[in-house]
Amino acid sequence: MIPKTSLKVLKHKALLDRLPQDHPQYRYIYDKWRQFESGQAGEANLEYYLKQAHLDSPQFLNGLRIEHQSAFQIDWLLFDLGYRVILEIKNYTAPIYFDPHSRQLIRTKAGEKEVFPDPLLQVDLQHAQLPRFLDEHGIEQLPTFTAAVFVNRYAILELQDYPDRHRILTAQALPSFLEKIARKHPAKISPSRNQEIVSFLHDHHQEAHFPIMDRYGIKWSDLIKGVPCPACTRFAMNRIRLRWQCPFCNERSSDAYLPVLFDLALLSENRITKRLAYDFLGGLSPDAARKMMNRAGFIKVGTSKGAYYRHHDLVPFM
Numbered sequence: 268m269i270p271k272t273s274l275k276v277l278k279h280k281a282l283l284d285r286l287p288q289d290h291p292q293y294r295y296i297y298d299k300w301r302q303f304e305s306g307q308a309g310e311a312n313l314e315y316y317l318k319q320a321h322l323d324s325p326q327f328l329n330g331l332r333i334e335h336q337s338a339f340q341i342d343w344l345l346f347d348l349g350y351r352v353i354l355e356i357k358n359y360t361a362p363i364y365f366d367p368h369s370r371q372l373i374r375t376k377a378g379e380k381e382v383f384p385d386p387l388l389q390v391d392l393q394h395a396q397l398p399r400f401l402d403e404h405g406i407e408q409l410p411t412f413t414a415a416v417f418v419n420r421y422a423i424l425e426l427q428d429y430p431d432r433h434r435i436l437t438a439q440a441l442p443s444f445l446e447k448i449a450r451k452h453p454a455k456i457s458p459s460r461n462q463e464i465v466s467f468l469h470d471h472h473q474e475a476h477f478p479i480m481d482r483y484g485i486k487w488s489d490l491i492k493g494v495p496c497p498a499c500t501r502f503a504m505n506r507i508r509l510r511w512q513c514p515f516c517n518e519r520s521s522d523a524y525l526p527v528l529f530d531l532a533l534l535s536e537n538r539i540t541k542r543l544a545y546d547f548l549g550g551l552s553p554d555a556a557r558k559m560m561n562r563a564g565f566i567k568v569g570t571s572k573g574a575y576y577r578h579h580d581l582v583p584f585m
């Protein structure tokens with residue numbers, strides 16, 4: 268199953284919401300989050316253009332990640348009845364020069380030059396990896412095309428001496444690019460078979476293992492504890508007569524703890540101990556924390572001291 272929002276983005280957001288802004292790692296993690304979020308927004312924007320193309324019976328997959336020999340992730344995958352397309356999406360702004368010799372992209376922004384790898388090298392690698400995986404599972408091969416799509420309307424693509432420029436597209440050019448391929452490749456499989464293959468891929472999606480606390484060397488004691496107010500977002504609400512109440516705006520809530528538990532699940536790689544929940548919910552006994560997790564439908568794993576709780580929505584991913 269592919270999550271709607273990438274877990275990497277959710278984990279960064281959960282961490283930033285609890286990391287004090289003066290923490291030495293805050294800025295770095297914030298920049299990473301922005302980068303992942305803008306990448307994801309760029310990919311989501313492309314959906315509109317993909318749906319504009321007049322195609323046979325297309326199936327789309329966004330963010331498929333397969334672990335096979337080495338792992339590979341594909342921004343957008345189009346499976347139709349006679350052909351397939353792998354798309355790498357870039358959300359860069361500013362003028363970008365495609366250097367045909369170094370196979371690098373050079374972006375000039377506010378007088379500063381920045382270098383990025385050529386996205387066609389990335390899709391070409393995926394183009395080699397995907398058929399191997401399909402083959403191993405007895406899935407029919409079809410002609411497969413690749414392109415890199417620049418979704419930001421403020422990107423100026425300098426492609427004059429770049430030999431592969433027909434595979435570098437803007438989002439607006441994507442529908443006609445796809446229609447041209449579709450016209451030359453009539454159906455070889457049935458729509459139901461196509462659907463079956465795409466469901467199979469969906470089932471084989473695997474999220475990247477990204478234990479965010481370890482990744483950035485953050486300790487639980489670095490984080491802000493307590494239940495934030497759902498109305499004014501400030502920390503922390505007080506537990507008063509079985510409800511939480513905000514000392515700043517007086518908002519009262521009986522379920523303000525649910526987002527806290529979801530964030531803890533993201534930050535702990537979906538292993539919340541009773542102790543951790545108690546520590547972050549504030550104003551509760553460990554026993555009350557356990558009862559809350561039971562009521563919220565958490566799945567208990569193990570017994571006594573080593574027991575932990577898993578958030579059901581995150582079980583398919585971690």
Ligand SMILES: [Zn+2]
Binds near residue numbers: 496497499513516
């Ligand atoms: Zn409030």
